Amino acid sequence: MTVEKSSAWAPLRRGVFRALWLAQLGSNVGSWMQSVGAQWTVVHQPNAAALASIVQAASLLPVLFVSLPAGVLADVLDRRRLIALATLAMAIVAGGLAALSAGGLLTPTALIAITFVLGACQALTSPAWQAIQPELVPRSELPEAAALNSLNVNLARAIGPALAGFLLGLSSPAVVFAVNAVSYLAILVALLRWRRPAAVAAAGEPMLPALRAGLRYVAYAPGVRRILLRAMVFVLPASALWGLLPVAAVNRLGLGSTGYGVLLAALGLGAVGGAVLLKPIRARLGRNTLLGCATVAYAIGVLAVALLHNATIVAVLLVVAGAGWLGGLSTLNTTLQLALPAWVRARALAVYLMVFLGGQGVGALIWGLLAAALGASATLLMSGIVLLIGAASLAVLPLHPRTGELDRAVAQPWPEPEIGILADGEEDLDPRAGPVLVEVSYHVPPENAEQFRAALAKVGVSRQRTGARRWSTYRDVSTPDLYVELFEVASWSEHLRQHNERITGADAELYQAAADLALEPPRARHLLAN
The missing domain is CATH 1.20.1250.20 (MFS general substrate transporter like domains)
Known part of the structure; x- marks a missing residue:
């Protein structure tokens, strides 16, 4: 048959x-x-x-x-x-x-x-x-x-x-x-x-x-x-x-x-x-x-x-x-x-x-x-x-309607972090170094402010879901259209995993929805604790 x-x-x-x-x-x-x-x-x-x-x-x-x-x-x-x-x-x-x-x-x-x-x-x-x-059958x-x-x-x-x-x-x-x-x-x-297959073995x-x-x-x-x-x-x-x-x-x-x-x-x-x-x-x-x-x-x-x-x-x-x-x-x-x-x-x-x-x-x-x-x-x-x-x-407490329907394929929507020459002359960071504070800045026109805050709240949940142990947002009092997102990751290796392995297509959609409400692409800085 x-x-x-x-x-x-x-x-x-x-x-x-x-x-x-x-x-x-x-x-x-x-x-x-x-x-x-x-x-x-x-x-x-x-x-x-x-x-x-x-x-x-x-x-x-x-x-x-x-x-x-x-x-x-x-x-x-x-x-x-x-x-x-x-x-x-x-x-x-x-x-x-x-x-x-x-x-x-x-x-x-x-x-x-x-x-x-x-x-x-x-x-x-x-x-x-x-x-x-998922290794034995297609999705x-x-x-x-x-x-x-x-x-x-x-x-x-x-x-x-x-x-x-x-x-x-x-x-x-x-x-x-x-x-x-x-x-x-x-x-x-x-x-x-x-x-x-060796390719599916976990790192x-x-x-x-x-x-x-x-x-x-x-x-x-x-x-x-x-x-x-x-x-x-x-x-x-x-x-x-x-x-x-x-x-x-x-x-x-x-x-x-x-x-x-x-x-x-x-x-x-x-x-x-x-x-x-x-x-x-x-x-x-x-x-x-x-x-x-x-x-x-x-x-x-x-x-x-x-x-x-x-x-x-x-x-x-x-x-x-x-x-x-x-x-x-x-x-x-x-x-x-x-x-x-x-x-x-x-x-x-x-x-x-x-x-x-x-x-x-x-x-x-x-x-x-x-x-x-x-x-x-x-x-x-x-x-x-x-x-x-x-x-x-x-x-009153149903399963959420989109559960199981979101894009869970790995995505890499962020640019690679820029690393300058360190004080000791090395160009690579110690994977154990940390914690890492990531700062992301957005310039948002006033007419998009309310919608942007709602979108950024969803981004925050995604950041914490993929590795951030703390997350918060701030608004610059001298530049009212400047919003700053801050989140902390335990170590540089943990941030690289977040950056390269944990972001899915559904997460990328959340980031893009927030970025689309800004005047220009968001800018990120990575700050490492001494």
Whole structure:
């Protein structure tokens, strides 16, 4: 069958993307098997609701501590090698978990600790996985690639839990854990076969300045901040279902391990259907409408588990919830991918993963503790209501309309800084020298003054987003039409990165809009602290 480039499956035509996608599918199946085995290990323990949620939280909370450093590493190191080393570590740790379980030495404390370590390794790779997508497919196929990656996770969710439930019925959690350990090998093979072009490898950048630059970008990117807010509003209540479903399956629906696996598979199958339908739906609905509908669909599944006793009806409605989960996740992820420039992609995605996965972990812990006090049904009912409130909040806090549509290609709208002969006779500045104060002067006619000030305020946000740690504007009292923009950058090397690597086409449009309101091209001076 011929797949058109514009179809939902177009990225799979590309060999490297296809190989990595299939390898991830195998590993994700193993990870979902591991998750079911871990939760099933504690589901018959005292305080099962709290323990099951803690196990879920242990796999997700490491993202809060690891994701930001991982994002920096993914931007400044070879992403392929980073993923490979972390994957090898996960294979070793998962093998140790299987050995402990087979030997009867696995306590709930040890299970939670090992799950935390595996979660930390996963968090170390996640920003790199996200950031390599634009290297595997063209920008025009990023929405389809994001949907396929979400489909990957959810297809694994359909297969892994059902397979884990079958194996648990025949054998023991040790076998499930062993399958997960072996599943990591597929990723290692695919990574070793990928010859990542040297041209896309990130240039070296010191860790702490790179971390500060990433956080500064997120702080001064309104569209990105709104995506993070919507992710938190969605995932905090949504996490209740993932943490409490095993308890509800046993205590409310009277199911065993196989039945629990079927419920998780229903969520996964819904996500698969959602991935197939997402492209035509996205073409008809805006991002905000799609996100709202996805949230409501997921809430339907949560409320079904909370209120209904018929396992068949619950499974059918969980298919709807799975489609909603895929729709919400894909909408947020795709919008963010398209909104980010290459230089900061992994770091900003790391912040997103902190919010999304960390929110799942924190939410699972909170809902688990509430379930221990109020019961699983009442807790799930609360989370479903919060989800519906979150969907309604899109009317007042939507995703910004141009997010994901701005030009993020690198541009160099500024002339190269002029450097004279220094006192020591050198013509090149020490990259570590700083701080650097940049002064930009504009002569603006009175009739353009108000419009210019508004344009310059947008320029200021861009300066801070790309590296300025302080920014301000002044007006010359002796020459009323003279406006002076001042911003400070930590070092000369940081300013060169700002100058040559971080300015996008959208930033250049902001600078040009301000410059067009002046009588002549702006003049810049670079002042270096003694």
